[in-house]
Structure formats: structure tokens, C-alpha cells
Amino acid sequence: MSEHGSKAATANAGHAGDAHAGETRRDFIHIAAASVAAGGVAAVAWPFIQQLGPAADTRAASSAEVDVSKVPEGSEIRVLIGGMPFFVRHRNAVEMAKAVADDKLPMRDPATDESRLVKMQDGAYNPKILVTSGLCTHLGCVPVGPAQGSTGDFGGWYCPCHGSHYDTSGRIRKGPAPKNLAVPKYEYLSASMIKISL
Numbered sequence: 001m002s003e004h005g006s007k008a009a010t011a012n013a014g015h016a017g018d019a020h021a022g023e024t025r026r027d028f029i030h031i032a033a034a035s036v037a038a039g040g041v042a043a044v045a046w047p048f049i050q051q052l053g054p055a056a057d058t059r060a061a062s063s064a065e066v067d068v069s070k071v072p073e074g075s076e077i078r079v080l081i082g083g084m085p086f087f088v089r090h091r092n093a094v095e096m097a098k099a100v101a102d103d104k105l106p107m108r109d110p111a112t113d114e115s116r117l118v119k120m121q122d123g124a125y126n127p128k129i130l131v132t133s134g135l136c137t138h139l140g141c142v143p144v145g146p147a148q149g150s151t152g153d154f155g156g157w158y159c160p161c162h163g164s165h166y167d168t169s170g171r172i173r174k175g176p177a178p179k180n181l182a183v184p185k186y187e188y189l190s191a192s193m194i195k196i197s198l
């Protein structure tokens, strides 16, 4: 458990971690509901509640706990940890089926959909929930997704900076980005709670 606090946020497209970061961070909508848990702070996922500048504990956080049961089906929430954006997507049946069906297609950065998931505590996968980095692998913009009304040509995310399209598994399918959206280090603490760590 991290000793640092955590917050979660929703981001618009833009660079992170560079000269544009200040502007980008102002676009993040922070999740207001946060409660102290043993040894740390649990951020309860609840998008679009309150727009704030980045709090000091947001920048300092090294992990965040997210209640995935609060993520709307067919949409996502965006979580900031230590200033780094992450996507927590609740895929609907069509999005899950498309991700698996496309496993057999040639990919720039080959990976099956299942290989991009993490097992729950009971050893089963939860294909409804996909967790990825929120940084485009081209030059680090934050792609737009269902919450911004644009999921690109493959139903996942679209990076408007230079036109990269990611599918519903976060795999790069079109445009200049060389790699899939990275799957961060995370674990299931329960059937509905995950902990994402830097």
C-alpha cells in the first residue's frame, strides 16, 4: 500500500510530462470522492464530479485504488497517478467480442486481448475491464475515447495529435504510434476494486 494519497481524473487530449503538462492538467476533471483506507487513500471512481487543479497529493501519488463497478459500461474513467494518466475502460459485449475476434489479425504490436488483462483474485479474467496507460506511444499525447465522443476507426481510442487509432484492446491499429497502449502494473484487490501502481 502506498503511503501517498491518490486522486483520479478525466483528461482531454494533450501532452503529459512536458512543457504542455500544466495546460493538460488543467483539463483533468478530478474525482472528488476519495476516502482514507488503511495505509493509504482509496480513490472511488466517479467521473465528472469536480474540476480542480492538480493537488499536491495527486502529483505525489504512486498508486490509486479504483472501484471498477462505478465505471459506466461502454465508457471509461481516467485516473491520474503521480501526474501520469491511465484509462479504466468498462467494455460492452460488442467491444469485448471485437477485441477477441481481432486477435487473429496481423498487428503492428501483436498481442492477444487476454494477454492484456490481469487475473482477478479467483484466477479468472474480467474481460469487461481493460486498464491501460493514457499516453499515446507515438509522442505521448493523451488520446480521446468514449467519454470524449471519439473512439477512432477501431472503436477504442483516437489520438488526434497525429492520427493514431487504437482498438478496444488498446492495440495500435493505424497511424504513427509504434506500440499498443501500455498495460500498467495493477492488481485486483477484490472483484470490483483494482489498485494501479506506477
Ligand code: FES
Residues within 6 Å of the ligand: 136, 137, 138, 139, 140, 141, 159, 160, 161, 162, 163, 164, 175, 176, 177
Ligand atoms: S502523439 Fe499520438 S499520434 Fe502522435
